[in-house]
Amino acid sequence: MINYKRKDNYSKWYNEVVIKSKLAEFSGIKGLMIIRPYGYSLWEIIKYNLDQILKKTGHNNAYFPLLISKSILSKEKEHIDIFSDGCAVVTHNRIKKNKNEQITIDTKSKLKEELIIRPTSESIIWKTYKRWIQSYRDLPILLNQWGNAVRWEMRTRLFLRTTEFLWQEGHTAHASKKEAILEAKKILNIYTDFAKNFMAIPVIKGIKPHMDKFHGSDITYCIEALMQDGKALQIGTSHFLGQNFSKAFNVKFVNKNGKKEYVWATSWGVSTRLIGAIIMSHSDDKGLIIPPKISPIQVIIIPINKQKNILISKLSKKILQILTEKGIRTKYDDTDIHTPGWKFNEYEIKGVPIRISIGDNEIKHEKIEIFRRDTYEKVLISIDNVNNFVPKLLNDIQENIYKKALNRTKNLTLKLDNYNEFKNKIKNSGGFILSHWDGTEKTGKQIQEETEATIRCIPLLSGKNKQNGKCIYSGKKSNCRVIFSKSY
Amino acid sequence: MINYKRKDNYSKWYNEVVIKSKLAEFSGIKGLMIIRPYGYSLWEIIKYNLDQILKKTGHNNAYFPLLISKSILSKEKEHIDIFSDGCAVVTHNRIKKNKNEQITIDTKSKLKEELIIRPTSESIIWKTYKRWIQSYRDLPILLNQWGNAVRWEMRTRLFLRTTEFLWQEGHTAHASKKEAILEAKKILNIYTDFAKNFMAIPVIKGIKPHMDKFHGSDITYCIEALMQDGKALQIGTSHFLGQNFSKAFNVKFVNKNGKKEYVWATSWGVSTRLIGAIIMSHSDDKGLIIPPKISPIQVIIIPINKQKNILISKLSKKILQILTEKGIRTKYDDTDIHTPGWKFNEYEIKGVPIRISIGDNEIKHEKIEIFRRDTYEKVLISIDNVNNFVPKLLNDIQENIYKKALNRTKNLTLKLDNYNEFKNKIKNSGGFILSHWDGTEKTGKQIQEETEATIRCIPLLSGKNKQNGKCIYSGKKSNCRVIFSKSY
Secondary structure: OOOOOOOOOHHHHHHHHHHHOOOEEEOOOOOOEEEOHHHHHHHHHHHHHHHHHHHHOOOEEOEOOOEEEHHHHOOOOOOOHHHHOOOOEEEEOOEEEOOOOOEEEOHHHEEEEEEEEOOOOHHHHHHHHHHHOOEHHHOOEEEEEEEEEEOOOOOOEOOOEOOEEEEEEEEEEEOOHHHHHHHHHHHHHHHHHHHHHOOOOOOEEEEOOHHHOOOOOOEEEEEEEEOOOOOEEEEEEEEEEEOHHHHHOOOEEEOOOOOEEEOEEEEEEEEOHHHHHHHHHHOEOOEOOOOHHHOOOOEEEEEOOOOOOHHHHHHHHHHHHHHHHOOOOEEEOOOOOOOHHHHHHHHHHOOOOEEEEEOHHHHHHOEEEEEEOOOOOEEEEEHHHHHHHHHHHHHHHHHHHHHHHHHHHHHOEEEOOOHHHHHHHHHHOOOEEEEEOOOOHHHHHHHHHHHOOEEEEEEOOOOOOEEEEEOOOOOOEEEEEEEEEOEO | OOOOOOOOOHHHHHHHHHHHOOOEEEOOOOOOEEEOHHHHHHHHHHHHHHHHHHHHOOOEEOEOOOEEEHHHHOOOOOOOHHHHOOOOEEEEOOEEEOOOOOEEEOHHHEEEEEEEEOOOOHHHHHHHHHHHOOEHHHOOEEEEEEEEEEOOOOOOEOOOEOOEEEEEEEEEEEOOHHHHHHHHHHHHHHHHHHHHHOOOOOOEEEEOOHHHOOOOOOEEEEEEEEOOOOOEEEEEEEEEEEOHHHHHOOOEEEOOOOOEEEOEEEEEEEEOHHHHHHHHHHOEOOEOOOOHHHOOOOEEEEEOOOOOOHHHHHHHHHHHHHHHHOOOOEEEOOOOOOOHHHHHHHHHHOOOOEEEEEOHHHHHHOEEEEEEOOOOOEEEEEHHHHHHHHHHHHHHHHHHHHHHHHHHHHHOEEEOOOHHHHHHHHHHOOOEEEEEOOOOHHHHHHHHHHHOOEEEEEEOOOOOOEEEEEOOOOOOEEEEEEEEEOEO
């Protein structure tokens, strides 16, 4: 049972859901998370599906070093700012036992040059591309890396903000600006479709205002999703890096006309933060709700009093087999350690989309009870019909979860032109507020100080967004609305 | 083309093959490797197949932190020794720009307690198991982790010994000694079968002599394979950890009789070193030879003069489709950048098992030429027969590669009782030498000093190995033969 309710304390509810569903926990070392088997299998499914999409669109995986030397990181002057907030610096390479068999650093092992655990890999990768790229024939390079990264976070939250996180980071090199921008946008669309089709999360695509773009990029594209508490969560970014890294690392190619040019670049990534987005988008006061397409267990079968009637086990196993053969991730929980009631609660907390319980009644009437986690509805289905009904129901649940999130997002997305109304909305219900902004960092900061809302992005609404107006704060000229929201 | 020959300079031949086949390269930061897309896709195939086997045998994946605090690492007193040789110590968590926009460490950001990048994860995992295990009902725990680890290596070689490496590390917890030993042995068998069936590498299973066991274990099981230069390579280890870690972290469980007991443990792993084993087992003076089952490209189709005859592209694509539909990893290289001759050489260096070339002759005679990389044999096959012939040939190649490695290993495995003969063999041909040993570390060290050979393992030969004799060096009593070899 989850003790906290979303409306009473969203933050404590979130933590309790993560812990009780056994997705993850903190390790005791500040900000470092342990992803438990249930959470990791969710990550594996996300990873597998996104990886397939990236491969189909021509991207290959590779692996670059965890540790980057200080001098390499210093090359791109703006990029350095990423690390000044916090990163892990390796200074020594040996430890020794003291008399009490405790470890101390071997002070003689100080490195000539400190190494930094990658917070992101642009610098080491562009140092490598320098060796790989000579001619237009070597382009494009479309690489992706699945791995870990470390950014020293002061205030950490499971999945949302952790010192170490798992992610994919794509790094591409192109012969033209146009091609690189197309790539950055293509990836943004891939992320958008993935959020919708797999995670059942509607997102808004946009561009970060100049003061919030990734250090070292020319344009940062992002997708933002609205959580149940009316706050925004950035769930993916795709950067057009211009020629910033090719200039920093002197990476030129000979073009088709025999002339040397600097290479154009993109980088993009999504992380284990996606799991935080799934939890906060869909779950309810009873626990997780996981969209079927990415749910580690899609159907849980629970026997009731199987000791009394041997047919119960038999039927359960038959249904397990039918569904498994259909390619549905099905688990039959026949352990005797816990009561059926305990199991009902456990898999509700874990957000398993469908529960099938099988007891005397099911045997007698040759019908089984099917419970769906998203709506708590139960239906009786004849056993012969299970293999058709369950896949269809999984699709229905996926759609329903998405629609719910979409409706919530629509209801909480408002155009506002009055600053008092704006303040009230942000304070009371949150949401995405579309308002005019004068384009200055100063106004952005003042609005943030007064309301805690920040500019999430300048939405890419296929031109519809281009509209003259006056900044909601300063009254100065503005030519488009931007999205304001409190955020994670 | 590979310039070095195996017989002239095995070590330089190895490096050249790794670099020219584009598997990997060094990053410029000492000992840190870049795994290029071709090498990484080989690793992905290895990982996928081993992961399936581990999941089918009840193991689940999870993820534990990259950084471990000094005090946690100090808990198991023997285990500490792993780190004294070299590891990466994180001491600060902030950097700043100086006036010249260069990075320097922010000396104010010194950590209260240093963190060490995991060289292996027993300590952090057993600290966690302390929270997870109360009763026999919580056991066994069968977890595995895919990730990176860092051990500071002084002399590094691509794949074989790198400061950062990728691996899987399994960590299990059991209610009884018997069960834990069975688990450690089960994993050793899984590794053995995997080496044989996927990597086409015959191995010898054994136990490490006490002085070489993993620090913190009671028994270290290992598999050793013989490379083409007569040196041994340890390619996997599985440790029975006894109660060492449960005692260090005070992890007890209530058994079925209501009494508290310390938990029993195993840990086991294989790493990107496996790729080094594959290269050194099978490849020849022309480049890589990769066993078909794990080859990223199983069949390469190369068109010849496709500009002249439109039917060449058409037929190539047809064959690509036929093979792809059969589930065979097939690539059609129709780029115009390189000549067919260049491509022939390129995919030979890359060790692609089968090459199909299609030109005017193939169109005319409705037969295509199939070239196998392992034996350089060519056959002409009618187009209709391709879909049956290719899968069979892939199997044949897999078997042939294994047999070759098996015969080589058999020929280089000798029982010797005369120390002069022993010294000559080690010096001239290398190989696995089965000789009696008196069981002392001193004798082991003296033999190593005089011959460079070490005791690789005490082989597990189902009892056959129990045989009384005299130590080949000291003449003292011995009750079994052990395997001596030079090694990587």
